[in-house]
Amino acid sequence: MDLKEFFPKSGHIQRLYCDKCNGHLDLVFDDFSETVSGVEISINGLPMLHCPKCNEKYLPDDSRFAVIHLHEQATKRSSDIVKVTRNKTNQDFGFGSVPFIYDSDDYKYIPGLKRPWDEGFLTPVFFNREVLLKYDSSPTYRLSFASTTYGEIRRGDDFSMPFGLNGNGKIVMWLGDIARLPEAEQYYLRSENIESDHSIGSEFYDGQIECVFTDLPKEDDLFKARSEFLEACFTKFGSKIAHLD
Numbered sequence: 001m002d003l004k005e006f007f008p009k010s011g012h013i014q015r016l017y018c019d020k021c022n023g024h025l026d027l028v029f030d031d032f033s034e035t036v037s038g039v040e041i042s043i044n045g046l047p048m049l050h051c052p053k054c055n056e057k058y059l060p061d062d063s064r065f066a067v068i069h070l071h072e073q074a075t076k077r078s079s080d081i082v083k084v085t086r087n088k089t090n091q092d093f094g095f096g097s098v099p100f101i102y103d104s105d106d107y108k109y110i111p112g113l114k115r116p117w118d119e120g121f122l123t124p125v126f127f128n129r130e131v132l133l134k135y136d137s138s139p140t141y142r143l144s145f146a147s148t149t150y151g152e153i154r155r156g157d158d159f160s161m162p163f164g165l166n167g168n169g170k171i172v173m174w175l176g177d178i179a180r181l182p183e184a185e186q187y188y189l190r191s192e193n194i195e196s197d198h199s200i201g202s203e204f205y206d207g208q209i210e211c212v213f214t215d216l217p218k219e220d221d222l223f224k225a226r227s228e229f230l231e232a233c234f235t236k237f238g239s240k241i242a243h244l245d
């Protein structure tokens, strides 16, 4: 491969969508091994974006720059081979007092999340689906869905918390949003907090990051209407009429 191919094309921004099928990409850490303009470059655990449908891989901008940087270093040393193992960033963004499990690589390599003025705010934090049970069963909270993969938890006017449901059935919320919740709430969330699976493709991502609200399929229309109906019943009668949100 030519080194030039690693420079992002002018005007091209790597997004979370596959060029071929337009589906969501997942972040993966894979081994890179290519001869780039005469230098054999091997990197263990390089962040890449993977389309599970097409099995296509794309390099996030920072991974492209890593290859360019290694090529430059090798050229300076007049070497034609580089082998490195990439270390994970493992950065603590310092949000809140409850130590949540998250992967700072998600923030750095999943397209669209970086906010230099609010470093780490949009780091995805993952939860078991069961985390919703409390919000579903307690009358203090309201659980509503804009679609099957984009929902919101509310407690009166105290807080509202958007969340997503990823393709693997995990719940995703933003670290910065979580840190604004009352501490007791954060401890509850922490009890269902799990390691990242690096997959955040959902209507939650589309709506929150890309401000794209796709036309709802019939299933989502039904889901939303059901949510609004339950909400209206709660307002009128003061109790939840559904057994399961």
Ligand SMILES: [Zn+2]
Binding pocket: 018, 019, 020, 021, 022, 023, 051, 052, 053, 054, 055, 056
């Ligand atoms: Zn694809």
